[in-house]
Amino acid sequence: MAELTEELSLVKGEEPAVPAKAGTNGKADTAGKGGKADPKPAVTGGKSPLDVPTGTPTVIVDDLHIVYRVYGAATDAEKGNAVNALTRILKRQGRPQMKEVHAVKGVSFVAYHGDAIGIVGRNGSGKSTLLRAIAGLLPPHAGAVYTDGQPSLLGVNAALMRDLTGERNIVLGCYAMGMTPSEVREKFQEIVDFSGIDEFVQLPMSTYSSGMGARLRFAISSAKTHDVLLIDEALATGDREFRKKSEKRIRQIREEAGTVFLVAHDLRVIEETCNRVIWLHKGKIKMDGDPKEVLAAYNKG
Amino acid sequence: MSQPESAVADAQAGGRSGQEPLAKLAARYGLRRAMARPRFTVYVRQLWERRHFILTYATSRNVSKYSNSALGQLWQVLTPLLNAAIYYVMFGIILGGKGDIANYPAFLLTGMFVFTYTQRTVTAGAKSISGNLSLIRALHFPRASLPLAYTIQELQQLAISMGVLLVIVVATGEFPTWFWLMIPVVLLLQTMFNIGAGLIIARLGSSMRDLNQLLPFITRTWLYASGVFFSIQEKVVGSAELPQWVADVMYYANPAASYIEVMRDILITKSDHVPPQSVWISCVFWAVFTLGFGFWYFWRAEERYGRG
Numbered sequence: 001m002a003e004l005t006e007e008l009s010l011v012k013g014e015e016p017a018v019p020a021k022a023g024t025n026g027k028a029d030t031a032g033k034g035g036k037a038d039p040k041p042a043v044t045g046g047k048s049p050l051d052v053p054t055g056t057p058t059v060i061v062d063d064l065h066i067v068y069r070v071y072g073a074a075t076d077a078e079k080g081n082a083v084n085a086l087t088r089i090l091k092r093q094g095r096p097q098m099k100e101v102h103a104v105k106g107v108s109f110v111a112y113h114g115d116a117i118g119i120v121g122r123n124g125s126g127k128s129t130l131l132r133a134i135a136g137l138l139p140p141h142a143g144a145v146y147t148d149g150q151p152s153l154l155g156v157n158a159a160l161m162r163d164l165t166g167e168r169n170i171v172l173g174c175y176a177m178g179m180t181p182s183e184v185r186e187k188f189q190e191i192v193d194f195s196g197i198d199e200f201v202q203l204p205m206s207t208y209s210s211g212m213g214a215r216l217r218f219a220i221s222s223a224k225t226h227d228v229l230l231i232d233e234a235l236a237t238g239d240r241e242f243r244k245k246s247e248k249r250i251r252q253i254r255e256e257a258g259t260v261f262l263v264a265h266d267l268r269v270i271e272e273t274c275n276r277v278i279w280l281h282k283g284k285i286k287m288d289g290d291p292k293e294v295l296a297a298y299n300k301g
Numbered sequence: 302m303s304q305p306e307s308a309v310a311d312a313q314a315g316g317r318s319g320q321e322p323l324a325k326l327a328a329r330y331g332l333r334r335a336m337a338r339p340r341f342t343v344y345v346r347q348l349w350e351r352r353h354f355i356l357t358y359a360t361s362r363n364v365s366k367y368s369n370s371a372l373g374q375l376w377q378v379l380t381p382l383l384n385a386a387i388y389y390v391m392f393g394i395i396l397g398g399k400g401d402i403a404n405y406p407a408f409l410l411t412g413m414f415v416f417t418y419t420q421r422t423v424t425a426g427a428k429s430i431s432g433n434l435s436l437i438r439a440l441h442f443p444r445a446s447l448p449l450a451y452t453i454q455e456l457q458q459l460a461i462s463m464g465v466l467l468v469i470v471v472a473t474g475e476f477p478t479w480f481w482l483m484i485p486v487v488l489l490l491q492t493m494f495n496i497g498a499g500l501i502i503a504r505l506g507s508s509m510r511d512l513n514q515l516l517p518f519i520t521r522t523w524l525y526a527s528g529v530f531f532s533i534q535e536k537v538v539g540s541a542e543l544p545q546w547v548a549d550v551m552y553y554a555n556p557a558a559s560y561i562e563v564m565r566d567i568l569i570t571k572s573d574h575v576p577p578q579s580v581w582i583s584c585v586f587w588a589v590f591t592l593g594f595g596f597w598y599f600w601r602a603e604e605r606y607g608r609g
Contacts (some may be wrong), residue, residue, distance in 0.1 A: 061322035146327030163365035175354035
């Protein structure tokens with residue numbers, strides 16, 4: 001993690017004038033990025049093309065370990081047999097159906113204001129888990145996540161109810177994200193318009209096509225502004241037109257938010273929107289740095 | 302920026318020798334731990350700020366709950382009524398539970414509706430955390446919102462059942478008195494108890510996965526111990542010839558029995574059934590104690606609810 005090192009020394013060395021200096025660095029760096037052995041310090045902190053103050057850390061992940069407890073993961077031999085269950089209890093073996101999955105194994109990095117960080121990796125490499133841990137939704141097993149403000153996950157799917165109308169779901173989703181009634185009234189029409197579901201808003205969500213449902217969910221969850229925004233595969237939904245619309249919205253959110261994390265399997269999206277990419281492999285950081293290089297390496301291996 | 306393998310390995314081993322530890326860096330920029338539990342007073346305030354979510358969530362669940370059945374919301378009233386009918390036949394007539402109770406239908410229904418409120422809250426509360434893990438892992442809010450919303454959902458249902466109960470009680474020959482103005486007070490006390498009980502059971506249910514299997518037995522035992530279809534005083538002291546203190550313990554130490562007795566005292570005048578004195582005190586005690594303890598107990602584990 002050579003560049004993390006460099007960033008840390010940068011922050012340490014230039015503490016008093018960090019925002020201004022890093023901002024100028026950023027612009028210079030945008031032009032000259034990609035240099036392999038570039039010794040210039042502001043590798044990540046300033047690459048954002050957006051005109052936001054950079055250089056202040058917003059998210060610090062310090063040697064984070066996440067262990068999941070998974071139930072019902074028994075092998076065939078142990079499964080669904082009352083006698084086995086009884087012997088297990090008698091032998092005081094606890095619950096073999098309960099497995100511990102070590103999803104994130106010692107990840108450390110520092111994210112700065114204005115960063116848009118893409119996270120790539122195979123299925124099960126711990127991407128979503130890492131996002132949830134940054135959001136403070138999964139307690140760390142060891143290590144810690146430090147954040148400035150409240151990071152929020154872009155996604156209200158879990159709060160919505162299929163049997164309810166779009167209207168009710170918009171209100172419910174907005175409240176679930178912590179909006180006030182006046183904010184909800186203000187944003188309601190905007191959400192309906194953006195999702196483009198028109199009169200379907202009167203019908204239960206269970207009658208929506210999958211594309212419509214996804215559009216409404218994205219419209220609801222992107223209605224709020226966030227300090228640190230975490231996006232988990234939100235872009236791979238909807239038709240082409242909506243995809244363009246949502247990419248635009250993401251860019252807009254990124255301008256408002258301090259830091260954006262983006263998990264996506266579509267590498268093009270990451271290349272277009274991110275200024276830094278972290279490659280997770282089996283719960284560890286395999287590579288961290290410039291999108292072009294990391295993605296090139298990722299595609300190779 | 303491609304990195305030398307050694308640097309990667311170094312980072313993975315957590316070795317950042319010679320540099321400022323990340324924890325210190327975080328402290329210097331005033332970053333906070335994402336998973337810290339707020340102070341209790343702050344927590345209660347956050348919960349209050351989420352009141353719109355709690356209310357909307359409760360209403361939404363109520364609307365969506367019966368959206369697939371033909372009779373819809375009618376089941377909220379039908380279920381306790383049908384239960385009461387079964388108990389009336391079984392215990393009132395066949396087993397002679399009626400005893401000396403003058404207005405047995407009103408006696409039984411009052412007990413049934415009051416007990417159902419608490420029983421349903423407890424049963425729902427046990428699943429409020431374990432059944433909403435995806436929501437807990439996706440959004441940020443004080444987790445007590447969930448058991449609270451479940452209790453409010455039951456309270457909304459109770460409003461309908463209470464209307465039905467009052468109609469039936471009047472139909473059995475009772476006449477409304479000024480005393481009926483106390484009904485909301487009793488319901489408020491019972492709701493306070495239910496919220497507390499819901500919070501406690503929610504935390505238990507989040508870690509003890511077998512609780513949901515056990516709960517039906519626990520609530521049924523509780524139902525029998527609460528004197529829903531018989532008079533505790535009459536059966537325990539009268540028929541079973543146990544000492545008086547046993548009946549007293551069953552009245553005072555069992556919040557459900559206390560609320561049932563007080564509600565009967567208010568609704569039913571045409572009966573010689575006299576509730577024990579000072580049962581009001583136990584109603585207030587259970588409400589305040591359970592609510593306070595429930596919040597504190599639930600809050601203690603706030604940051605752990607996300608884990609499987």
